[in-house]
Amino acid sequence: MRKVDLCLSSEGAEVILATSSDEKHPPENIIDGSPETFWTTTGMFPQEFIICFHKHVKIEKLVIQSYFVRTMRIEKSTSKEPVDFEQWVEKDLVHTEGQLQNEEIVAHDGYATYLRFIIISAFDHFASVHSISAEGTVVSNLS
Amino acid sequence: MGSKGEEIVPDDAGQKDTACSSDFAEDQEGDPTVGKTALAQIFRSDGAHFQKNYTLTTGVDLVVKMVPVPNTGDSVELFIFDSAGKELFSEMLDKLWESPNVLCVVYDVTNEQSFNNCSKWLEKARSQIPGTSLPGVLVGNKTDLASRRAVDSAQAQAWALGQGLEYFETSVKEMENYEAPFHCLAKKFHHLYREKVEVFHTLA
Numbered sequence: 001m002r003k004v005d006l007c008l009s010s011e012g013a014e015v016i017l018a019t020s021s022d023e024k025h026p027p028e029n030i031i032d033g034s035p036e037t038f039w040t041t042t043g044m045f046p047q048e049f050i051i052c053f054h055k056h057v058k059i060e061k062l063v064i065q066s067y068f069v070r071t072m073r074i075e076k077s078t079s080k081e082p083v084d085f086e087q088w089v090e091k092d093l094v095h096t097e098g099q100l101q102n103e104e105i106v107a108h109d110g111y112a113t114y115l116r117f118i119i120i121s122a123f124d125h126f127a128s129v130h131s132i133s134a135e136g137t138v139v140s141n142l143s
Numbered sequence: 144m145g146s147k148g149e150e151i152v153p154d155d156a157g158q159k160d161t162a163c164s165s166d167f168a169e170d171q172e173g174d175p176t177v178g179k180t181a182l183a184q185i186f187r188s189d190g191a192h193f194q195k196n197y198t199l200t201t202g203v204d205l206v207v208k209m210v211p212v213p214n215t216g217d218s219v220e221l222f223i224f225d226s227a228g229k230e231l232f233s234e235m236l237d238k239l240w241e242s243p244n245v246l247c248v249v250y251d252v253t254n255e256q257s258f259n260n261c262s263k264w265l266e267k268a269r270s271q272i273p274g275t276s277l278p279g280v281l282v283g284n285k286t287d288l289a290s291r292r293a294v295d296s297a298q299a300q301a302w303a304l305g306q307g308l309e310y311f312e313t314s315v316k317e318m319e320n321y322e323a324p325f326h327c328l329a330k331k332f333h334h335l336y337r338e339k340v341e342v343f344h345t346l347a
Contacts (some may be wrong), residue, residue: 025340035347040340043166043244043332044222067346068339100346124275125167125244125335128343 006057006134007031007115015039016082016114018049030129035065035100038130041119048118050082051132059110059136062089064103064117068127069093071120072103076112080142085116095123100130110136166220167332170240170271172264173249174257175228178284180204181315182249183225186325190318200227203239210329219329223247233267240271244335245328246279250299252312253291258283258299265306278331280309280324287314 007013009031018027020042027049029037041047056078064072071092075085088109093101115134119127171179181194183206206223224243226236246268250257261281269277281303283294296312303310309331311324 022340025343038343038347040343042336043219044168045242065347067343098346121242124339125242125332126339128339128346130343130347 003060003135003137005033006053006059006136006138007051007132008033012054014052014054016050016052019047025128030132033131033133035130038067038128040128041122041126043125045122045127046118046120047127048116049129050114050116052082052114053112055141056111056113056139057134057136058139059107059112059115059134061135062103062105062107063131063133063135064105065100065130065132066093066103066128067100067130068095068122068124069101069119069129070095070122073118073120074105075116075118077114077116078111079113082114082116085114088115107136111139113142166222167244168222168224168240168242169328170224170226170243170246170268171249172226172236172246172268173228173282174251174254174260174264175199177228177249177251177254177257178315179228179249180225182282182284182313182321182324183223185315185318185321186223190321193316193318199229200225201229201232202227202235208325210325212329212333215333217333219332221325221329223325236267237271240268242272243268243277245332246277247282247324247328248279248308249282249284250294251285252283252294252299253285253288255293258294261302262306265308276335278328278335279307280311280327281306282324283310283312284315286312286319287317 013031015027025040027039030039074089076088077085180200187206204225209218209220211218248261248264283299300310309327313320
């Protein structure tokens with residue numbers, strides 16, 4: 001089966017919720033394939049966003065490019081609706097002064113229809129997420 | 144914290160394209176009975192509510208209010224953590240504060256001890272987020288009790304300056320100047336946000 005970046009808006013992914021929204025730095029910037037554009041939190045933690053794939057996918061590897069993120073929890077759902085999320089991964093990231101954090105996560109049990117990213121804490125008053133890519137395959141369309 | 148920052152609040156000039164709203168946590172601290180709660184409450188109610196009876200704050204009270212930042216098209220939503228001034232509750236505050244974004248230290252201009260204790264409060268707040276800047280203001284309250292004033296304006300101003308705080312005097316009872324410290328904090332926080340967004344731009 002063809003491996004693609006499942007977290008691209010051009011592949012049909014969509015951010016359906018984000019707890020911060022500055023119109024200049026909308027959450028769509030996370031899945032536009034460019035690390036130059038970003039979504040920024042606008043104050044306080046936790047903060048979260050949910051990515052919908054609009055299909056059943058199997059994720060093999062996740063790459064998160066961000067800044068100032070300290071603890072990130074990722075939950076996933078395999079439901080048609082964004083419900084029944086279960087804990088999947090929790091990571092403490094390292095601060096990389098002056099350059100993007102580049103966190104690679106090799107996924108186990110990567111079946112999902114939705115991913116929920118929760119920034120539990122950060123190294124500053126704000127944090128940014130520049131890109132998320134998920135290497136994997138499309139399993140089936142939602143019926 | 145369910146409705147975190149989702150409102151878009153364009154300003155009066157209609158600069159809708161730049162509109163954004165952000166939230167921040169403000170720690171309000173200082174000795175007991177200096178008027179922290181009265182200040183927070185009168186700000187929340189736009190001057191409609193002056194608390195006549197004293198109630199001791201135990202732990203923290205949360206006051207939430209949206210404040211526009213002039214000439215930016217942006218608004219910030221303040222989450223004011225009105226904190227207990229009694230030593231007894233001091234340890235509990237460490238858990239309740241959790242990463243403040245800005246701080247407001249309040250003292251009573253008729254009570255010298257409450258002014259002297261400001262450095263202790265400041266240190267306590269700053270130790271919450273070591274290595275991260277924490278903008279703030281110092282507020283001298285109860286200026287209506289002019290004959291009982293024990294702390295000189297200039298002295299307080301000088302100390303605040305040395306600590307990187309902006310200085311305000313208020314009379315919550317007379318509803319004088321009670322909005323200025325909060326508007327200043329909103330502006331400072333907004334500035335911090337702009338600065339960080341600039342940093343994010345340089346990364347990729």
